[in-house]
Amino acid sequence: MSKLDKTNEHEEHTPSSSFSREIEKEPGGADIQHCIQCGMCTASCMVASVTEKYRPRKLIQKILLGMREEVLTSELPWLCMTCRQCEERCQEDVSLAEIFHAVRNIAAREGYIPVGVQKVVDTVMEDGWMLKDGYSDFIEDDRDDLGLHTDLGWNNEFVKKIKKRFIDGGNKK
Amino acid sequence: MKEFVLYTGCTTPVRLPAYEASVKIVLAKFGITLVDMKDANCCGAQYVESVSHTAFAAMTGRLLAIAEKMDMDILAICGACSGSMKTMKHELDNNKKLLKEVNEVLAEEGLKYTGKVEVKHLLQIFQEDIGYAAIREAIVRPYRGIRLSAHYGCHVTRPEEIVQVDDAENPKIIDKIIEIAGGTAVDYVGKTRCCGGPMLGIDAELAGKIGRDKIENIRNENVEGIITACAFCDLQLTQVQIGDDASDQDKIPVMTLPQFLGPALGVNFSSLGIELNRINPQAILQG
Amino acid sequence: MSDTKEKPRIGVFVCHCGHNIAGYLDVEKVAKQAGELPDVVFSVDEMFMCSDAGQQLIKDKIKEHDLNRVVVASCSPRMHEPTFRRAVEEADVNRYMFDQVNLREHVSWCHQNEWDKGTEKAWDLVRMSVARARMLESLPIKTVKVTPRTLIVGGGIAGLRAALDIAERGFDVVIVEKNSELGGSVLKWTHLFPTDQTGTELLKPLIRNVKKHERITIMLNSKVSVFDGYIGNFEVTVKNQKSGAEETLDIGTAIVTTGFQTFKPEGYYSYGESPDIITLADLQEIPRSAGLMRPSDGKPVKKLVFIGCVGSREPGKLGHEHCSRSCCSATAKAASDLSERVDEVIILYQDIRTYGKGHEEMHRLARREHVIYSKFRKDEKPTVKVIDGRVHVTWHDVLAGRDLQVDADLLVLASAMVPPEDIVETSKLFSLTRSPDGFFNPEHIKLAPLTTHTAGVMIAGASQAAKNASESVVDASGAAAKAVGLMAAGEVEIESTVAHVVPDLCSSCHTCVTACPYGAISMDNEHDPPVAFVQEAKCKGCGTCSAACPSGAILMYHSTDDQIMTMVEAYLCYTPKAEGGGTA
Structure with missing residues (x-):
């Protein structure tokens, strides 16, 4: 992930509301201004409990302060597992998973996607599903033994169309 | 006779075919038939969703439209797929603009989503369509009090207002079924926490830490097994016990709910694919 | 009006206070012993003296036994002295012929595991009060008119x-x-x-x-x-x-x-070094208009910055330790009002206290209007420097963990209410x-x-x-x-338990006039030489004058030297054998 993490911790940043205004317009980002920084999300977050670098509240505050470059080029928005524990507990009903998805969408459009994610997306949009390469003969036999059909019948035309229209084609919105 | 179209998702058919098989057999015992969804695509959860919301909407929307064409409600057995389809259904039902955009693409295949289809997760089938009374009646070989902990999965239960499967902070469905089948349902610290599965593609190390945390909390309660209701969770909780960073302690068997319930209903082990479980679940089955 | 000439007929009422007193000392024993004291014609223990039944008991027994002094041994006089005074008054006994013994705060509540010793102490206190009751005198109830x-x-x-x-x-x-x-x-x-x-x-x-x-x-x-x-x-x-x-x-x-008044925050955040640094009060006096202009050059304000808690909440700094309460809400309101007229509004806060009716809604409204709230630590306050006419603000945002800066077109300090x-x-x-x-x-x-x-x-x-x-x-x-x-x-009504100067004993030294904390004593010029005179309505009965008087000319009604000394004697010189008197 060399393209990401271009943060410069030592420069002073001037706060601006333009980034959060941008997020507000993305699907899922509408509630960004509802956050009152109470910290309930971070207290509930499993990722935050296993690694020091990820603090959802901090990330939201950075968005509210307008630190666009830093947030979009960072790996942090990709560390949200979307488990939604924070959402259940947020007193303002903010959906962090959705806000971070909005951030990721913008980041993706500007070319900042973690390698692991890019790989999966490429596979899905090509094959129509994730595990075509993983469907070995052994597994086919196991399925047969269990009485399950072996031709999984995934459609790969639709995804190619979608990729052209919404992912490659500069992405609307 | 109730009918549902079964959407397995990408993972189950390849990595957990036993789950697919046991779902079909167990539900058949209660008079529910499942029709496999043909010509489906990945729902786009997590990865495509992160890259383009519209692409994700179109992919999941297609699944809803296919089911609508088949005139059946969807049964999802993987948590991520269940979460995607339910939240996307909710969004499409309330966002006319997005619905129009999605239907425009679907129209090219003669598909359309109008909101008629319902999406259900396996746990809802047990609670709503079968009912605990029917399950109780169908038990022929009850367990003998074996101690088991339930892991529900994040996308199965949250966000509660949209998915409406169980109480997100205090889920009970799997626990009830364990008890009805003769087991002892045991609670543990962090019951509603994530298994770490979604993190695998991004940072496998963190995913492992999160999964191991869950296993340790369960281990503290001295149980014989973990019962799951999502393919991803089942694989993750198994993998963290087997992988390189696993602890030296005894492994706790992980088993999907229908695999657990099956024997109590009189279904033989091999049809449930028990031998495919990577951590030997003999301890459970003898309890 | 002194009643010391008539023979005292004392009634003693010892209260159980439910379990509160009776659970920790032997109230029955105390009541019985009190009944054997000279001049005590009636003594009883009762569950709740302050209840209607208890008060009625006092009134009934006053009539039945012709009591002229009442002692109630119960809770603190701070609780029920007015209650019992009222009760005795309703039975035509002057309220100052009543005395209360505190068996609750002074005995049962502080000696919870000492049954015997607690009972002994209770007995001592009741005995002292009975001795005092013998010496009590009626005092007139005085009132003063209130000018409307x-x-x-x-x-x-x-x-x-x-x-x-x-x-x-x-x-x-x-x-x-x-x-x-x-x-x-x-x-x-x-x-x-x-x-x-x-x-x-x-x-x-x-x-x-x-x-x-x-x-x-x-x-x-x-x-x-x-x-x-x-x-x-x-x-x-x-x-x-x-x-x-x-x-x-x-x-x-x-x-x-x-x-x-609003504190003028000199020494805080370069206040006074630029006309573009004002207080929240100043901001609230700016006339309503379509735009917000910089005081320095009249150009429109693009970046509006607020700093909270200026001169408030500073531990150790006298007069500036308190929270000024209204500023957080006023700031939120001002910020959301002005957010449309400027490019950015930034509020630097230590805490957000939008507590009142409708206030939290203003806070949320401000945030939804894209007002940026940034928290600083109280021991790491923002710094403001005026450089070439620019108001340059730097601070550390605690929640983002970053150093931030801005050139404020208008800096508003939420200054303390003093x-x-x-x-x-x-x-x-x-x-x-x-x-x-x-x-x-x-x-x-x-x-x-x-x-x-x-x-x-x-x-x-x-x-x-x-x-x-x-x-x-x-x-x-x-x-x-x-x-x-x-x-x-x-x-x-004014209290009758006031100081009183005995004119014949007064030596006109003026000591009491200076000593009185309430300015209640003046000199009565109708005497020659003038003698001290207590303005009873102003007197609080504190006793300072009486203690200070070198001539012993001041007595404290209801706390005379005799009344106090008799209590000391009753405590120290008690013999179990009762002399003379007995029960009725």
Whole structure:
């Protein structure tokens, strides 16, 4: 992930509301201004409990302060597992998973996607599903033994169309 | 006779075919038939969703439209797929603009989503369509009090207002079924926490830490097994016990709910694919 | 009126107080022993003396046994002395012929595991009280008239509200205001919260009603110069600051509503080094207009920055330790009002205290209008430097963990609410004490927040503590009700447990006059030489004068030397064998 993490911790940043205004317009980002920084999300977050670098509240505050470059080029928005524990507990009903998805969408459009994610997306949009390469003969036999059909019948035309229209084609919105 | 179209998702058919098989057999015992969804695509959860919301909407929307064409409600057995389809259904039902955009693409295949289809997760089938009374009646070989902990999965239960499967902070469905089948349902610290599965593609190390945390909390309660209701969770909780960073302690068997319930209903082990479980679940089955 | 000549007939009532007292000492034994003391004609133990049944018992036994002194051994007199005094009075025994022994706070509550010793102590205390009861004397119940006129010091929103409340109930009011117009601080403000009015709009109907009310007299450009007398009968002199003319008034009650001033934060955040650095109060006085302009060059403000807690909440700095309460809400309101007229609004805060009705909604509204809230740590405050006319602000955002900076076009400091300049003068005038925050002390912060230790003088509004205008109005109505209560009664009882100078013994040394903390003693010039004279309505019965008097000329009613010495003797010189008297 060399393209990401271009943060410069030592420069002073001037706060601006333009980034959060941008997020507000993305699907899922509408509630960004509802956050009152109470910290309930971070207290509930499993990722935050296993690694020091990820603090959802901090990330939201950075968005509210307008630190666009830093947030979009960072790996942090990709560390949200979307488990939604924070959402259940947020007193303002903010959906962090959705806000971070909005951030990721913008980041993706500007070319900042973690390698692991890019790989999966490429596979899905090509094959129509994730595990075509993983469907070995052994597994086919196991399925047969269990009485399950072996031709999984995934459609790969639709995804190619979608990729052209919404992912490659500069992405609307 | 109730009918549902079964959407397995990408993972189950390849990595957990036993789950697919046991779902079909167990539900058949209660008079529910499942029709496999043909010509489906990945729902786009997590990865495509992160890259383009519209692409994700179109992919999941297609699944809803296919089911609508088949005139059946969807049964999802993987948590991520269940979460995607339910939240996307909710969004499409309330966002006319997005619905129009999605239907425009679907129209090219003669598909359309109008909101008629319902999406259900396996746990809802047990609670709503079968009912605990029917399950109780169908038990022929009850367990003998074996101690088991339930892991529900994040996308199965949250966000509660949209998915409406169980109480997100205090889920009970799997626990009830364990008890009805003769087991002892045991609670543990962090019951509603994530298994770490979604993190695998991004940072496998963190995913492992999160999964191991869950296993340790369960281990503290001295149980014989973990019962799951999502393919991803089942694989993750198994993998963290087997992988390189696993602890030296005894492994706790992980088993999907229908695999657990099956024997109590009189279904033989091999049809449930028990031998495919990577951590030997003999301890459970003898309890 | 002394009753020491008649034979004492004492009734003793020992209260169980349920389990509270009876659970820790032998109340029955104490009652029985008390019954064997000389002059005790009736003694009993009872479950709850303060109940209707208990009070009725006192009245019944007074009649039945012709009692002329009553001792109740129960809880603290602070709890029920008035209750029992009332009971004995209803049975035609003077209330000062009653004495209360505290067996609860002084025995059962502090000696919970000492049955025998607790009982012994209770017995000692009851014995002492019986000895004292023998020596008690009736005292007259005195009242003073209350002049039906209230003085209101300070014609701001609190003063105006109080004035109107009192006048509407049919009493006269005099408002003394040092400025040339009514309205105080609120009048100057162009934005209020949570309603969206200007101060002038808000006050207009109030001022109009005050001005036209026939019972209200308004004295502008004036200050109180002399405040003498006592409750119900104050003698007040008001001086016009411009003309120098003085006027005297007879006043029954007074309400001090002298408000506050805004702290000028010199030394904070480069205040004073640029015209673009102003206080929140200054901002609230800027006339309403379509745009917000920089004071320095009149250009439109693009970046508006607020800093909270300026001169407030600084532990160790006297007069600046308190929270000024209204600023967080006022800032949120100002920020959301102005957010559309500027490019960015940034609020640097230590905490957000938007506690009141409608306030939290303003806070959320501000955030939804893209006001940026950034938290700084209290030991790491922002720094402000004026560089080439630019107001350069730098700080560390605690929640993002980053250093931030901005060149503010207008920097607004939410500066503290502090007491007005002449507060020392005012407090001396009305004998009011002040709390560490500098504002006036109420009589009791919870139970009597609007009255003071100077009977008949109330405080209300910001003069009592930093607060917003709505809260000041609540205070005002409360204080008005207190004033009306006194005036409607027409007269007020004064305590009879006061000091008394025996003129023949007085040597005119003036020691007591200086010693009295309440200024209640003066010299009576009708004697030659003049002798000291206690103004009973002002006396609080503290005993300082009596202790100070070198001639022993001052006695304390209800706490005479005899009454106290007999208790000491009863404790030390007790013999079990009762002499003379016995039970009836």
